Amino acid sequence: MDVLSDVITVTRTGRSRSAYVRWHAPWRQEFASVPGSAGFQVILQGSCWLLRPEAEPVRLGAGDVVFVPHGRGHTLADSPDTPVTDPPCGPADDQPSGTFASDTVDRSGDDGPVTVVLCGACQLDPSRTHPLLLTLPDLIHLPARAGRHPELSAAVQLLAAEVENPRLGTDAAVPALLDALLLYILRIWFDGQSALGSTTGWAAALNDPPVTAALHAVHRDPASPWTVATLAAEAGLSRAAFARRFALLVGQPPLGYLTWWRMTTAARLLRTSDAPLRSIAAQVGYTSEFAFANAFRRTHGTAPGTFRRRS
Template identity: 55%
Template sequence: MDVLSDVVAAIRAGRPHSARRYKYAPWGLKWPDGEDAAFHVILRGSAWLVLPDAKPVALAPGDVVFLAHGQGHGLASGPDVPLGEVRQLPDGTWSGPPEERGAGRPDTVTLCGTYRLDRDRGRRLLAELPDVLHLPAHVGGHRALRAAVELLGMELEEQRPGTDAIVTSLLDTLLLYILRAWCEREHTTGRGRGWAAALADPAVAAALCALHGAPGRAWTVAELGLVAGLSRAAFARRFTALMGEPPLTYLTWWRMTTAGRLLRHDDLSLSQVAGRTGYTSEFAFAKAFKREFGVAPGRYRRAARAS
């Protein structure tokens, strides 16, 4: 079981959006605070990321910026260039000021987009991400991420048959590569806890894989310790230290997250969803689900299908 892929699949809420933009200096765009996570890639030329209460960040070709928390920000040809407002349309796309085309080759080509994420379900992962994740391009670094960016840019430029499906898949791939790069950077710098540290820890990672692979199993801490190759007490201490909560608390969260996904996307009965998520009765499942989501599972399903 690939835990990172599993969690990202569970917290996605809606279709991602992206656009390739050609810029002629001077230019500047400003995105307001919002719910969606945003990303920007500099395909050609350079730009400045303009942040509230922080110094502008110079971006070079190949740089990737990910803003997980929907923070308002600007992107411009220079740190002092006026910024034109960008607003989100009902379909999730963005509308900005008219683009002025210059003569010849554009100074900068960007790839910008957004991800709609379920922040309640994804709080454990998203809370650990910085407001701004800047992944500078460098020789030999994040090669898979660069390849995904190149393919995405090509598809958005050429608009051939199948582009819509390919772009959606590539955007999902890009998000995973961004998060993988963050995990690797956190592990390399030894910063210590949460998802990045847990996935790099063989014992805790083995237990997470087991929980995600069989959320309906009646796991005990001792059984998870055996999977991790540790005593019950040693495993409980290590898991809690890295994940910030005990193993069975995490298991309950993952069961409810799995249940929400099944209710949104599958036609299983409530008793079948209960069984797949470790509950012996529909009543016990409904009680736990309402405690977690604030609504009964049937009502949650109807609301999710109607939206």
Template identity: 55%
Template sequence: MDVLSDVITAMHAGVPHSARVVRTAPFGRRFPSSDGAGFHVVLQGAGWLIPQTGDPLALESGDVVFLSRGGAHGLADSLSTPLADVSTSLAEIRPDPAEASTTGAPAMVMLCGAYLLDRSHAHPLMAELPEVVHLPTKAGRHSGLRAALDLLRGELERSRPGTDAMVPALLDVLLLHILRAWFDERSQEGAATGWTAALHDPAIAAALRAIHSEPERQWSVEDLGRHVGLSRAAFARRFTTLVGQPPLTYLTWWRMTIAARLLRDSDAPASAVAGKVGYNSEYAFAHAFKRTYGRPPGSYRRQARGAGS
């Protein structure tokens, strides 16, 4: 498995939400916080993003802003424009018919929305992201991200058969490109630490792929070290330094993440879920799951499905 893709798949808690929004000057909006990870893509024009903390960001056509923790923030055509509170978060945003029908030239045309993510058991990879990720795509930067935006723009500007399925899929592609671009930038800037370094370290990245590909396998630290060509001690030390957890601790954490997803999204009995994540004993699985999530598998499944109904 590709680790980055696997992390996103495991954290998904629903279909991403988005709307194409047209803003005419002057405009100023203050968005409340959201449980999801918000985003803004500037399709046309320019303006400002005003985070709760930190300096305002000047936005231009082609810029992508990813709000990794769904924090409250403002959007405006100018820093002098007052911000009016918006009652809906980015997870609920809708196109504004009044502004969308305006005949004058818009100050900004944007794609705004949110990814619905399960923050109760967020992958540590996501914790390394800053609250606001700003990715300009002009001047030849992030060609893959720019290509994804072009496809998304085409679907939004002209609805065709398949658009309803295409847009959520392209939003998922966009999220992966956003994360890939940020990790690549960190690596190129020489700031590769933690998960950035882990994903670019051949041995540790190979070990992570092995864990993600075969979580049911009875891995030992020695097995993983041998798999990537390192001694047990050297592998354990390097893995723990970069990932922030010992190899088997991360393996258990990932198994429980998969188990939670299966309990939430499938009808597989707990015994089958236990087998898929490497437990021969349903009792041992239930004990490990409760230690991680604070409740046994059956209770977790009932609560997760009740919350989603």
């Protein structure tokens, strides 16, 4: 798997939620701060305002996408001056009227202009948060522009159709489409940062062929006995030049990232499979179960068996 696909697969946990919400003005909806989650809103019809503490209101129109990667609180409203009309909502809401329930919801207001919003959220495991996600800002706004990001628009349309009119297979389609939507948002964001000339950080790393080649090698085969020299060969650079370049862009040395990724992969396998410890150790590059247990304990603060039981 490539790096971005792995980030989504390994970090996401629990059940993704989505809703097709139709608001009638006047309305104002607060989205509570929910650490350990990532949420988005897509304006499908009409317009509204994005409100955040200590930030200027931002007008959103049809096709605009708002992504909140760290679960920070924010508000949508038909006008910056509209008072609160609904209680704050978050991914824990289980009632049919909850914005994050998989449902179609009519809320608030009278006979004013209608705004239709596709809302969604997914849970992220803080213990496995990839450093790529940590570099994202609190909020990403992707304005709608005719002809741009056709793959994102297609994912939005498919997801909106499934949520608005659930049919046979919707329960399987929605999580897959949410993953696709998240991938497209991240891809567009990092491509945009690259276009702006970012020279450090993950935006630059994902657009640097030598570093990307090494990252893909690690993610493709974490069990391989990688060394700085063999990863430098994948990157097509000398050992010293590769080590400097990788650390500058990724934020840690090559073997430090390799160990972190191995232990993150091991944690996922411990949570999601019944494979014996020796098998998991082999899958992440350890021929000795004892060495694997020591490395896992240094990273996660507990033994693999204890981690599995607690999970």
